[in-house]
Amino acid sequence: MEYTLIQTVRSSVLFQALPEGVIRVYAPKAMRLRDIDQMVRERAEELLRMGQAVDQRVQEDRRVHPVTDGSGILIEGVPHVIRLFKGVNPGGEVVDGELRVTLPHPDSDPAVRGVIRAALSARALKRVRERVDHYAPRVGRTPGRVAIRDQKTRWGSCSSKGNLNFNWKLIMAPPQVLDYVVIHELCHLWEFNHSPRFWALVENQMPDYEVWKKWLSVHRDEMYL
Numbered sequence: 001m002e003y004t005l006i007q008t009v010r011s012s013v014l015f016q017a018l019p020e021g022v023i024r025v026y027a028p029k030a031m032r033l034r035d036i037d038q039m040v041r042e043r044a045e046e047l048l049r050m051g052q053a054v055d056q057r058v059q060e061d062r063r064v065h066p067v068t069d070g071s072g073i074l075i076e077g078v079p080h081v082i083r084l085f086k087g088v089n090p091g092g093e094v095v096d097g098e099l100r101v102t103l104p105h106p107d108s109d110p111a112v113r114g115v116i117r118a119a120l121s122a123r124a125l126k127r128v129r130e131r132v133d134h135y136a137p138r139v140g141r142t143p144g145r146v147a148i149r150d151q152k153t154r155w156g157s158c159s160s161k162g163n164l165n166f167n168w169k170l171i172m173a174p175p176q177v178l179d180y181v182v183i184h185e186l187c188h189l190w191e192f193n194h195s196p197r198f199w200a201l202v203e204n205q206m207p208d209y210e211v212w213k214k215w216l217s218v219h220r221d222e223m224y225l
């Protein structure tokens, strides 16, 4: 069972099941990894059931609240209104505070979500490439392949080969947040860890990075489609 571990100043362990099989474990800083792992293993079945219940609620919520003409969505930190149009060629464009979505079946919620996801992923890729091109010379490293992924638990990642992946949902956040994640992954090309040296590199590029890092943790559940 895969889970994301968040070690903080706390006295007990908290298990959290999120949609799509994501498990978050909040544990005291001093607790040993082995013990945490053991606790997760003992609760594996329970956590699986919790996750399934969450997924059911999400499905139900989507059924009760489909994306319709007039729904809202965050794009680059700004609330936009979704407008649905019937048309043969599926696509979405951002115009004057609106996300105009065209597709053959605008009454199909999964189809609408699919077109929005594709349109925003394309927008995210364009923006991420621009920002990587902007920051790579400043950080002093050239990444390998830069791609957009539908990642469930991560905003960005850097492989040992120097390839960078970014979560398409970053396009929902304010531009500074996307910049922070780009800088974060580029700095991993120097420091493949989260040591004080790594954070000093990040801070060098973005002195107020903590503001945007915090924005992500506060708003992560709103960046969702």
Ligand SMILES: [Zn+2]
Pocket: 184, 188, 193, 194
């Ligand atoms: Zn990192």
